[in-house]
Amino acid sequence: MLWELFSTFFIIGLVSFGGGYAMIPLIQEEVVQRHDWMTAQAFTDIIAVAGMSPGPIATNSAIIIGYKQMGVLGAFTSALGMILPSLIIILAIGTIFYKVQKSMMVKSAFYGLRSIITGLIVYAAILFAMNNGLVSSFSWHTLSLVIIFGLSLLALIRFRIHPVYVILISGLVGIALYS
Amino acid sequence: MKTQSFNLKLLAQIFISFLKIGPVTFGGGYAMIPLIEREVVEKRGWVKTKDITDIFAVAESVPGAIAINSATFIGYRLAGVPGAIVAMTGVLLPTFIIVVMLSLFFLKVQDNPKVEAAFVSIRATIVALITYAAIKIGKTAVVDKTTVALIAITVALMFFVHIHPALLIICGGLVGIGIIALKKKLGISIKLEKEEKLKPDFYLGDGI
Numbered sequence: 001m002l003w004e005l006f007s008t009f010f011i012i013g014l015v016s017f018g019g020g021y022a023m024i025p026l027i028q029e030e031v032v033q034r035h036d037w038m039t040a041q042a043f044t045d046i047i048a049v050a051g052m053s054p055g056p057i058a059t060n061s062a063i064i065i066g067y068k069q070m071g072v073l074g075a076f077t078s079a080l081g082m083i084l085p086s087l088i089i090i091l092a093i094g095t096i097f098y099k100v101q102k103s104m105m106v107k108s109a110f111y112g113l114r115s116i117i118t119g120l121i122v123y124a125a126i127l128f129a130m131n132n133g134l135v136s137s138f139s140w141h142t143l144s145l146v147i148i149f150g151l152s153l154l155a156l157i158r159f160r161i162h163p164v165y166v167i168l169i170s171g172l173v174g175i176a177l178y179s
Numbered sequence: 180m181k182t183q184s185f186n187l188k189l190l191a192q193i194f195i196s197f198l199k200i201g202p203v204t205f206g207g208g209y210a211m212i213p214l215i216e217r218e219v220v221e222k223r224g225w226v227k228t229k230d231i232t233d234i235f236a237v238a239e240s241v242p243g244a245i246a247i248n249s250a251t252f253i254g255y256r257l258a259g260v261p262g263a264i265v266a267m268t269g270v271l272l273p274t275f276i277i278v279v280m281l282s283l284f285f286l287k288v289q290d291n292p293k294v295e296a297a298f299v300s301i302r303a304t305i306v307a308l309i310t311y312a313a314i315k316i317g318k319t320a321v322v323d324k325t326t327v328a329l330i331a332i333t334v335a336l337m338f339f340v341h342i343h344p345a346l347l348i349i350c351g352g353l354v355g356i357g358i359i360a361l362k363k364k365l366g367i368s369i370k371l372e373k374e375e376k377l378k379p380d381f382y383l384g385d386g387i
Contacts, residue, residue, distance in 0.1 A: 013242060013243055015344075015345045016242045017240075017242050017348060020244070021308065021309055024309060025337075025344050026344045029345075041302065044305050045289070045298055048301045048302070048304075049282065049285050051305070051308065052281075053274070054202050054277055055246070055271070055278065056244030056245075056246055056247060059244055059247065059274070063275060063279060064278060064281075067278075067286075068282065072279060075278075076275075079271065082243070083247055083267060085242055086243030086244075086247060086251065087263065087264070089242065090241055090263065091255060091263060107371045108356045108358075108359035109353075109355045109356050110240070110352075110355065111326070112329065112352055112353070112354040113348065113351045113355060114319060115320045115321075115329035116329060116333050116347050116348055116350070117316060117320070117348065117351070118316050118320040118321075119333020119347075120337065120347065121309060121313040122313045122317070122333075123334050123338065124309055125306060125312075125313050128305065128306045128309055132302040132305075134306060145299075145300075145303045148300050148303040149304070149306055149307050150307075152303065152304040152307035152308070153307040156308065156311045166304055166308070167301055167304055167305075170297075170300045170301050170304035171297035171298070171300060171301050174297040174298065174299050174301060175297050177296070177299075178296035179295075179296035
């Protein structure tokens with residue numbers, strides 16, 4: 001199990017260009033689809049907790065998933081798996097990348113990479129909307145979720161409210177509406 | 180021997196500097212960036228102002244979280260491999276402890292009816308956050324019609340064929356190199372990036 005956690009997050013860490021939410025489709029693929037460690041909904045909750053914690057969201061998610069699977073040791077193993085590729089790559093190419101970064105080749109690679117990652121996040125957004133009951137036949141419950149989604153998006157884009165506050169306010173709304 | 184004791188002192192300083200940055204920043208690694216800059220440029224004078232932008236650019240291009248990558252890279256420049264490891268540990272240790280405690284707390288309370296109700300709403304908000312991330316990274320990714328097509332193809336592939344995202348990402352780099360080479364050969368004008376770099380948010384980067 002520890003080895004599985006380590007290798008899973010090592011692979012995720014290796015290709016996690018863009019950081020943060022860009023890694024969610026990757027983690028979802030491994031943790032929910034391939035390993036079946038948890039449901040899509042439980043994974044959404046983990047992202048919420050990761051988003052409210054200090055530090056990078058993707059690494060936080062790895063820590064929480066590891067903790068849920070195997071306690072503190074699992075958390076440590078997952079975090080190590082996640083950061084080790086970055087460490088190795090920085091040590092290996094950190095200094096040369098400095099100069100290579102502006103080269104045509106690297107820029108071309110990122111031209112493709114950025115589009116693919118955008119596509120992956122768009123896919124993740126649709127998938128999460130379906131898994132969390134935002135896309136289903138009409139009911140007042142679905143409608144209320146869609147409204148919460150819309151207001152959250154408005155708060156982020158239009159009023160530029162910090163995500164942590166948006167999550168916290170949403171939680172209070174949830175308690176008022178659904179308990 | 181003298182250089183070694185100096186190194187140990189430097190390593191300790193690196194560790195403490197990055198240790199302080201972790202726990203005060205909530206909501207994503209990007210929140211750490213201004214704090215890292217203040218610490219290593221202004222307070223310690225380890226990195227020159229003109230170099231720090233390059234360091235952040237490299238940290239962003241290497242896989243992984245930008246805050247951890249920046250710390251590792253700065254540590255490496257200051258004190259080699261030990262410096263990199265010490266900086267990485269320092270920046271991650273407080274968050275690790277806090278996140279483990281939060282997980283423990285969350286797993287304890289998640290079955291409480293009030294917490295369950297809160298998470299019904301929070302899940303919809305997380306979908307909004309992911310959508311927001313897609314919009315933000317999309318703004319930097321879309322530079323021409325080809326990039327729009329690439330995004331659409333990726334979404335379609337994920338829904339209908341379901342390729343592993345890791346494989347798609349690796350292909351993405353190669354496809355980018357291929358397309359640009361092809362465009363060059365055909366003499367089509369090439370635009371690789373947005374001209375003016377979008378001003379990064381104080382807390383969110385492209386991928387948040």
